[in-house]
Amino acid sequence: xxxxxxxxxxxxxxxxxxxxxxxxxERTQYTYACTVCGRDTTLxxxxxxxxxxxxxxxxxxxxxxxxxxxxTAVIDHSEDKIPRTxxxxxxxxxxxxxxxxxxEERLAFIRARRGAGEDVTAEKIxx
Ligand SMILES: [Zn+2]
Numbered sequence: 001x002x003x004x005x006x007x008x009x010x011x012x013x014x015x016x017x018x019x020x021x022x023x024x025x026e027r028t029q030y031t032y033a034c035t036v037c038g039r040d041t042t043l044x045x046x047x048x049x050x051x052x053x054x055x056x057x058x059x060x061x062x063x064x065x066x067x068x069x070x071x072t073a074v075i076d077h078s079e080d081k082i083p084r085t086x087x088x089x090x091x092x093x094x095x096x097x098x099x100x101x102x103x104e105e106r107l108a109f110i111r112a113r114r115g116a117g118e119d120v121t122a123e124k125i126x127x
Contacts, residue, residue, distance in 0.1 A: 032057070032064035033072050040067075 026047040031040050034057035041058040045051050053073040057064040066073040090099070 031067045033067050034060060034062055034064040036060055036062035040064075 027044040028047045028051070029042055029044050030051040031042045032055040033040055037057060037060045039057065039059045041055055041064050043051075043055060051066060053066045053075055055064050055066070056062075063075075065075055094102075
């Protein structure tokens with residue numbers, strides 16, 4: 001009888017499923033050395049998968065590079081987009097000489113205004 005065969009087994013406590021016929025994927029461990037904190041991050045990938053040359057450091061989140069033998073993989077950053085700063089964009093529009101000129105103009109304007117402001121104050125005091 002069905003309910004008789006289950007007697008004595010705490011259901012849920014153990015799996016009745018056997019591991020017979022289960023083939024575990026062969027895995028290879030790869031270690032990544034962090035370029036910032038120097039700690040290692042070890043990961044397991046399927047043996048037939050190609051491990052990426054870079055991974056995120058588990059400790060600090062920075063770039064970790066795949067260890068190969070004694071060294072590490074060489075990462076080619078030449079394809080990376082380097083974000084342009086406001087300064088870079090400004091230099092694309094104007095030469096340094098032009099910027100110097102603009103700065104001088106602006107400084108002269110500020111000095112003139114400040115000078116005028118002092119005059120107003122002097123007039124007030126004088127009155
Ligand atoms: Zn790190």
